[in-house]
Amino acid sequence: MNFALPLLAVSALGYLAAGAGIQRSIYLKSQKSFPKWRKALWASFGLHTTALVVYSSISGTLPVNSLNETFAPLAWFIMLLYLLLGERWSVEVTGAVAAPAAFAMTGFSVFALWQGQPSTQAGPGVVIHVLANVLGFASFFLASFCAILYFVQAKLLKKKQLDGIFRALPPLGTLDNVSYRLVWAGFPALVVGIASGLFIKGGQWSWGTQEIVVVATSIFYTAYLHARVAGWQGKRLNSILLVASVFAIASFLLPGSHQ
Amino acid sequence: MARKPNHVSLQKIGMNKTVVLIGLNHKTAPVEVRERFSFSPEKVTETLNALQADAALGECALLSTCNRTEFYAVPKESAESGLSSLTRFIGKDSTLPRSDLDKLLYRHQGSVAVNHLFTVSSGLDSLVVGENQILGQVRRAYIQAQEAKCTGPILEKLFPWAIRVGKRARSETDISKGASSVSAAAVDLATKIFGELNGRQVLLLGAGKMGQKSLELLTKSGVNQVQIVNRTFQKAEELAEQCGGTAVPYEMLDEALAKVDILIASTGAPHYILTPDRISKVIRQRRGKPLFLIDIAVPRDIDPACGEVENVYLYNIDDLQGVVDKNLARRHTEAQAVLSIVEDATKDFCKYLDARKASTAIVTLRKSFDEVRLAELDHFRTKKHVSEDELAMLENFSRRLINKLLHQPTNKLRQLSEGGATPQELLNSLELLGLVEDETT
CATH class of the missing domain: 3.30.460.30 (Glutamyl-tRNA reductase, N-terminal domain)
Structure with a gap:
């Protein structure tokens, strides 16, 4: 057994506890404990990082050799982006989803690594392909959640329901800015992911379901970035982001050529 | 002796x-x-x-x-x-x-x-x-x-x-x-819509006092580009000069609205100045950017239906007052928790004062005994047959003796003070030892 797995499991539990704490704070309409939960998430993230380093040094490979394994680095990227964003913008509330998601992904990955056969070492092309896609998907995951929060906050402002969750949610401008920056971070990763995938397949492009979904994903994110750079904001722009996110999820989960 | x-x-x-x-x-x-x-x-x-x-x-x-x-x-x-x-x-x-x-x-x-x-x-x-x-x-x-x-x-x-x-x-x-005034509530909402207000643009429609007050608060919060529209252009110019803004002719209201982020309406017009059709045309030019409309005029300047237009957030004076009322009610419910903080702090401070009194009493007690000790040591210093070594031994012995003798009384004074003894009671305990005299007696 790889000694990293118990560490990974503890970090997953840390994410769960902190996520539950953030959700409870939102329910109690009190944001005072957010900094405490942020610290807990940083601690779990530190443990997660250690676990990934230990795993790689023992097994000689990153956990990127199957879709199930990649959930561990995916959760790591999600938490890294969430924690870095939180240092600049008050978007702690996104931790209510990001942390439980990181728990589920890390937990699933631990289960897969526990059950699975020792992995064959992936080549550098595969590692780049997986890490780029994982970083891209982590960025898009958080961006899509910010877009959902944008709609919720906009609705509350329209309906003048200024109590409860309204007070915990970040301003519309902040959500818009954070989504934009996340997509900017994720888009180059998506391009690298597609290019490295093409390289792995020997430069042969086939129009399978996954390839079609990947192209649609890039088109929607390109459209989003183009519109945002041109000065568009608001609900319609966030709608494009949400549609793009649906395609991104599909492209990540579709088996395609990853089997 | x-x-x-x-x-x-x-x-x-x-x-x-x-x-x-x-x-x-x-x-x-x-x-x-x-x-x-x-x-x-x-x-x-x-x-x-x-x-x-x-x-x-x-x-x-x-x-x-x-x-x-x-x-x-x-x-x-x-x-x-x-x-x-x-x-x-x-x-x-x-x-x-x-x-x-x-x-x-x-x-x-x-x-x-x-x-x-x-x-x-x-x-x-x-x-x-x-x-x-x-x-x-x-x-x-x-x-x-x-x-x-x-x-x-x-x-x-x-x-x-x-x-x-x-x-x-x-x-x-x-x-x-939470905001405790209508103007502050408007600023709070603007912050909830735009995040940071630095670099945001505001348009003041009309020259009402409430509008000016809200404008002042918004500029204090970082809004640094102000435009003023008034039917009387001269008045707009005067106000613009006062607040460092720009006066815009009334006919160019729509063009100005397409560029700003916040509008404060406070004219004395008896009818709606901004209608949904007019706002919809403006919003198309804004590429979906949110527009915060603050209508503090009575009668209102903005048709309430404008609030239905996408990316437009409309709040009138009653909405803002409602926000203030809720905030104040919330503050009053918090008062009990604050009261408990105040009570605890008062107790702690009074304990500190009491401890200060006890330490003053202890210092007085020790000082008095030390004076006696030193006087007795001086008496031995005059004796020729007492050597330096013996004097040092006496010095050490007397210090230890005083420390042992005063150990219990010192503890007792501390206990008395912690038990809430008044200065007078502490004084009485010192008086028992003949150390102090109360001037009131």
């Missing part, structure tokens, strides 16, 4: 020191009276200097705001003499008859005075519960007293303690959360 320890008075050893307070505020005096007792910063220093010259007062500070004037002092003698001195001082230049003034003033001493200052710094005693300004005013009063060299060991502890209580109340409860 045993010698009687020196007699020390209660006043001399400083065990009777307490805090006294005399003042008036928005609850006890109308504004016509409060303004007569208001002190400018220069006058505060002058007044503190005059108070310092008073023989009855050891330390003093003056808290003067638009809603209160309060004198805090630590009398050199009894609390009563300190209060009388302060009352005389306040009444000296007052045109009000003494009996009328007495009805407006409150006088507190000891823990009640401490509790009052903590209640003030926490914002519980403010006209708008939980307002933040008072904390800065308490800090300023402290600094002014320090600069005038009017503070001593007790006020040097009391004021920083009060500032800490104020900060705690605000960080641990929601007492100061």
